[in-house]
Amino acid sequence: MSNSLLERDRRALAGIGKLRTSPLTICHARGNRLIEEDGRAVLDMSATAGAALLGYGHPGVVEATRRGLEECAGASSMFGASESAVALAEDLLALVPEADDHKVWFGHSGSDANDTVMRAVTAATGRRRFMSFHGAYHGGISGSMSVSGHPSQQHALPRAGLVQIPFPNPYRPLGDGDAARQVLDHVDFLFSTAIPANDVAALFIEPLQSDGGMLVPPPGFFSALAERCRSEGILVVSDEVKVGLGRPGCWHCYQAEGFRPDIVTFGKGLGSGIPVSAIVGPRSVMDVSEAFALITTTGNSVSTSVGRAVLRHIRDDGLIHNAAARGRQLMEGLIAMQGRHELIGDVRGRGLAIGIELVTNRRTKEPATTDAAKVALRCYQLGVFITYVGMASNVPELTPPLTLTADEADEALAVLDEAIGDVAAGRVTDDEIAAFAGW
Ligand SMILES: Cc1ncc(COP(=O)(O)O)c(C=O)c1O
Structure with missing residues (x-):
């Protein structure tokens, strides 16, 4: 029986399996990054669904x-x-x-x-x-x-x-x-x-x-x-x-x-x-x-x-101003991305609460549920943690700490761009997301 953190987590903790969007492990966290068991630092664009408002280890x-x-x-x-x-x-x-x-x-x-x-x-x-x-x-x-x-x-x-x-x-x-x-x-x-x-x-x-x-x-x-x-x-x-x-x-x-x-x-x-x-x-x-x-x-x-x-x-610390400024930066980047990726049906939000609605067809607006799970997983693989929401689980959401920097916002945009491109090109398989079924 494997004794990895993920295996122990699966055996011991109840009621959260379907919320997971990736095999993320959290052993430590600093600033706006989660540090995994193997030491990899992942940029957290969720802040634990908005809870870690000032990021991690804030003095x-x-x-x-x-x-x-x-x-x-x-x-x-x-x-x-x-x-x-x-x-x-x-x-x-x-x-x-x-x-x-x-x-x-x-x-x-x-x-x-x-x-x-x-x-x-x-x-x-x-x-x-x-x-x-x-x-x-x-x-x-x-x-x-x-x-x-x-x-x-x-x-x-x-x-x-x-x-x-x-x-x-x-x-x-x-x-x-x-x-x-x-x-x-x-x-x-x-x-x-x-x-x-x-x-x-x-x-x-x-x-x-x-x-x-x-x-x-x-x-x-x-x-x-x-x-x-x-x-x-x-x-x-x-x-x-x-x-x-x-x-x-x-x-x-x-x-x-x-x-x-x-x-x-x-x-x-x-x-x-x-x-x-x-x-x-x-x-x-x-x-x-x-x-x-x-x-x-x-x-x-x-x-x-x-x-x-x-x-x-x-x-x-001017965090309301930062939320507005980083929110604008992310929205502008995502709207530009919408021009490149057919998968993005809509981008919306206020400040640092942003949703990216994914659809399989922009005319019929069929929710791209599986693709949202794939985008979240691919983002994680590329070093950015996100979750997704929506009645059809097809809306990747960004609710990062209000301490997000301009460089981190650019980093998140670059990863999202690559992840959405990879998913559209079929580079993330159904098997890979089977364990992360969406909530
Ligand atoms: C709008 C809103 N209200 C209440 C809650 C419940 O908060 P908690 O899970 O911290 O009890 C949530 C949790 O996601 C929420 O999004």
């Missing part, structure tokens, strides 16, 4: 972790006021300018933050239903999963009373005409027929639908929908877990879409690899009852001191 994160450990690891903000938890809450309240009379809750993952929002708004409003989008991914635990609509969660039943609406996809509109108008009309139709709007507690939004295919909505769509919800007393939740905190080239993705959420959830990048999540929401919801969402290590000193360091570095 600010290392120092904040050490401080959090030394100060009071093991104690949390559950039984006493702790400086780093209160200070991070204050930082987040200041960061969400819409947060008038708001409070903060801390958890450990985007999943628990969205899950907690669901319970809090149900209790606060007395309404029974939620709205969300087809293709949405709000988490991997039972509550947040039950308002998601991603194909990877087919095994989980949606929550009773969930109202799912199509995400307006400019590349694949439902019919002729305006994709946003179609969905807004559909919502009006639902509210005037089967769904009493005053029974809907909240609408969950990913302002850029990432796992569903890196979909950027048509301009004005979310502001119109949020307005419609507000007139019905429906709370609007902006799930910023994957694409917020500087990644879109501004602090929050909802700012890019021009809408004002009632509740904001954060996760992933807030800890740049250290588990911490947060909800920022109105007191009327957040103080709904004692102990509605207790987690023993809530607001612990390690997570919260790292959260503060991450926010500080995003601001002081």
